[in-house]
Amino acid sequence: MTTDTIVFSKELLEKVKEIIGRYPEGRQKSALLPVLHLAQQEYGWVSPEIMDYIASLLDIQPIEVYEVATFYTMFHLEPVGKNVIEYCRTGPCCTMGGEEVYRHLLDKLEIKTGQTTPDGNFTVKEVECLAACGWGPCFQIREKFYTHLTNEKVDEIINDLSK
Amino acid sequence: MAESIKILTDKIGIEGIENFDVYRKNGGYKAVEKAIKKMSPDEVLDEVKKSGVRGRGGAGFPMGMKWGFLAKPEGVPRYLVCNADESEPGTFKDHYLMKSNPHLLIEGMIISSFTLGANTSFIYVRGELMYVIYILEKAIAEAKKAGFLGKNILGSGYDLQLVVQPGGGAYICGEETALLESLEGKRGNPRNKPPFPAVKGLYQCPTVVNNVESISTTPWIVLNGGESYSKIGLGRSTGTKLISASGHINNPGVYEIELGLPVEEFIYSDDYLGGIRPGHELKAVVAGGSSVPILPAALILKTADGNSRLMSYESLSEGGFQSGTMLGSGGFIAMDETTCIVRNTWNFARFYHHESCGQCSPCREGTGWMDKVLYRIEHGLGNERDIDLLVDVAKRIEGNTICPLGDAAAWPVASAIRHFRDEFEWHIKYPNEAIKYQAVYKGDMIKV
Ligand SMILES: Cc1cc2nc3c(=O)[nH]c(=O)nc-3n(C[C@H](O)[C@H](O)[C@H](O)COP(=O)(O)O)c2cc1C
Numbered sequence: 001m002t003t004d005t006i007v008f009s010k011e012l013l014e015k016v017k018e019i020i021g022r023y024p025e026g027r028q029k030s031a032l033l034p035v036l037h038l039a040q041q042e043y044g045w046v047s048p049e050i051m052d053y054i055a056s057l058l059d060i061q062p063i064e065v066y067e068v069a070t071f072y073t074m075f076h077l078e079p080v081g082k083n084v085i086e087y088c089r090t091g092p093c094c095t096m097g098g099e100e101v102y103r104h105l106l107d108k109l110e111i112k113t114g115q116t117t118p119d120g121n122f123t124v125k126e127v128e129c130l131a132a133c134g135w136g137p138c139f140q141i142r143e144k145f146y147t148h149l150t151n152e153k154v155d156e157i158i159n160d161l162s163k
Numbered sequence: 164m165a166e167s168i169k170i171l172t173d174k175i176g177i178e179g180i181e182n183f184d185v186y187r188k189n190g191g192y193k194a195v196e197k198a199i200k201k202m203s204p205d206e207v208l209d210e211v212k213k214s215g216v217r218g219r220g221g222a223g224f225p226m227g228m229k230w231g232f233l234a235k236p237e238g239v240p241r242y243l244v245c246n247a248d249e250s251e252p253g254t255f256k257d258h259y260l261m262k263s264n265p266h267l268l269i270e271g272m273i274i275s276s277f278t279l280g281a282n283t284s285f286i287y288v289r290g291e292l293m294y295v296i297y298i299l300e301k302a303i304a305e306a307k308k309a310g311f312l313g314k315n316i317l318g319s320g321y322d323l324q325l326v327v328q329p330g331g332g333a334y335i336c337g338e339e340t341a342l343l344e345s346l347e348g349k350r351g352n353p354r355n356k357p358p359f360p361a362v363k364g365l366y367q368c369p370t371v372v373n374n375v376e377s378i379s380t381t382p383w384i385v386l387n388g389g390e391s392y393s394k395i396g397l398g399r400s401t402g403t404k405l406i407s408a409s410g411h412i413n414n415p416g417v418y419e420i421e422l423g424l425p426v427e428e429f430i431y432s433d434d435y436l437g438g439i440r441p442g443h444e445l446k447a448v449v450a451g452g453s454s455v456p457i458l459p460a461a462l463i464l465k466t467a468d469g470n471s472r473l474m475s476y477e478s479l480s481e482g483g484f485q486s487g488t489m490l491g492s493g494g495f496i497a498m499d500e501t502t503c504i505v506r507n508t509w510n511f512a513r514f515y516h517h518e519s520c521g522q523c524s525p526c527r528e529g530t531g532w533m534d535k536v537l538y539r540i541e542h543g544l545g546n547e548r549d550i551d552l553l554v555d556v557a558k559r560i561e562g563n564t565i566c567p568l569g570d571a572a573a574w575p576v577a578s579a580i581r582h583f584r585d586e587f588e589w590h591i592k593y594p595n596e597a598i599k600y601q602a603v604y605k606g607d608m609i610k611v
């Protein structure tokens with residue numbers, strides 16, 4: 001897929017239209033976060049071309065999209081692997097052994113924080129508290145939460161997703 | 164279980180409660196019918212005022228009073244925005260409540276919007292909880308189909324559109340004015356106050372921002388009356404509170420407690436946390452989310468005056484910052500004797516450094532300093548002056564910033580040093596031991 005000629009599919013454009021309709025007249029900029037999420041779900045990350053395209057859809061300046069996309073940590077501004085593992089590194093999870101499990105995950109994938117495995121299957125990112133502290137250690141892959149992690153559980157999850 | 168009162172979680176556990184029909188069969192949306200058909204907005208407001216319910220997002224401001232401040236200029240729309248950003252470390256109650264019983268929040272949103280005269284209301288959910296957003300959107304569609312949302316609700320002439328908005332992964336967007344900026348499609352930079360949201364909020368219109376749990380109390384208050392609510396709890400800490408419990412306890416999870424419950428009972432009773440994990444003992448507690456002062460075991464169980472400490476706004480803050488803490492958002496993090504307080508404090512400091520929006524220099528620079536100095540101490544590179552340096556930096560942040568994130572970053576550091584100074588000194592005095600201790604974590608896996 002090349003990103004220089006971004007055009008959303010018909011379904012995606014319908015969805016964008018529906019989202020814009022949620023806000024009062026002239027407040028279509030409010031649609032920016034939901035539309036960035038939509039784009040990322042579709043393309044895996046948000047390239048500069050996608051951001052420019054979104055600016056045109058919402059009738060705002062490209063810079064308004066860049067400044068938002070760079071502020072919020074959920075948006076990937078570089079290509080990422082098929083499974084982005086977003087690992088909670090915050091206090092309560094660490095209290096429950098989150099750091100040791102994290103070390104195991106990196107060792108298993110043989111990468112460092114922020115990197116992608118050579119086969120493009122996994123990217124690991126550190127994130128702050130995911131509002132699942134009582135069920136930690138935990139990470140998230142797309143919309144799914146993986147909780148009560150142990151080294152063994154991590155092995156299982158990674159093996160499953162490697163198939 | 165003890166015969167404790169359940170206001171928010173009574174329906175959780177009923178098979179299929181996330182579906183409209185099941186929720187309705189179990190008494191759901193009766194409060195909306197009562198409010199819209201039999202009461203005026205002012206009458207609902209009166210009940211909420213009488214209930215004494217206080218904001219559950221952290222600050223504990225009385226909800227009825229906040230609603231009373233909402234400006235009502237002629238011809239200007241008003242907005243209700245529900246704060247479901249839930250990013251305070253240690254807090255996961257709103258997540259639990261929304262996914263387990265989504266219709267309760269929708270019902271609360273309808274009642275609250277009706278009371279405030281809002282025709283478009285928003286639920287701002289942190290973006291990581293996309294699956295919860297889908298659950299809420301489905302619930303909204305069901306409620307709309309049944310005539311509880313949309314145009315002319317229950318034939319009353321009242322219209323309400325409910326929108327679920329995703330965030331993008333920024334703790335600061337939990338601060339109400341940053342949240343409004345974010346909802347307008349901008350970076351989440353907190354606004355200077357005044358003007359307050361009650362006068363100029365979303366799109367410069369009068370706006371109320373309330374937490375998920377706060378709004379979810381309104382169906383019960385409408386059905387049972389504010390006075391009944393005010394009789395639950397203790398003194399000015401009326402009602403029940405959801406507590407998110409994590410850390411070295413036997414039963415982590417979300418608990419609905421009546422305010423005023425003794426902390427000791429909460430920690431050790433099998434009805435609640437079931438005690439500290441086997442073979443270990445309690446060392447410290449962060450009682451209200453990462454932003455509140457940490458307390459050693461002795462001070463969380465009893466106040467400095469020797470009174471039994473209770474789970475209430477007043478009792479937890481008894482002793483001020485010298486020997487007390489705060490109820491905050493109810494994120495209760497228990498730590499046993501294996502916990503390194505320096506490491507935990509560094510972890511939180513790094514969090515605030517990462518999440519500072521960078522608008523004010525005391526917060527932007529100060530959180531960076533605290534992160535660096537704590538990293539240094541934790542890794543056996545500290546020097547004698549570092550502890551006083553930390554205290555000094557914390558003091559310079561406090562009270563000198565646009566929003567309370569600065570204070571929230573300073574308090575955990577200041578309180579950890581106040582109560583566990585010897586641990587900081589130990590790290591500095593015995594750097595080699597500190598480094599050995601690091602081996603537990605197998606070196607620097609997490610970079611600053
Ligand atoms: C840095 C920061 C983060 C906050 N995060 C949240 C949050 O995640 N959820 C929340 O309800 N309130 C949060 N608050 C408090 C809100 O600013 C606001 O007081 C609250 O949403 C009001 O609702 P309430 O009166 O019902 O508690 C935060 C405040 C600050 C300063």
Ligand code: SF4
Pocket residue numbers: 335352353518519520521522523524526527564565566567568569
């Ligand atoms: S105190 Fe920190 S987070 Fe709040 S506005 Fe200032 S820099 Fe931003």
Ligand code: FES
Pocket residue numbers: 088089090091092093094128129130131132133134136138252253254
């Ligand atoms: S600390 Fe990991 S989810 Fe909260």
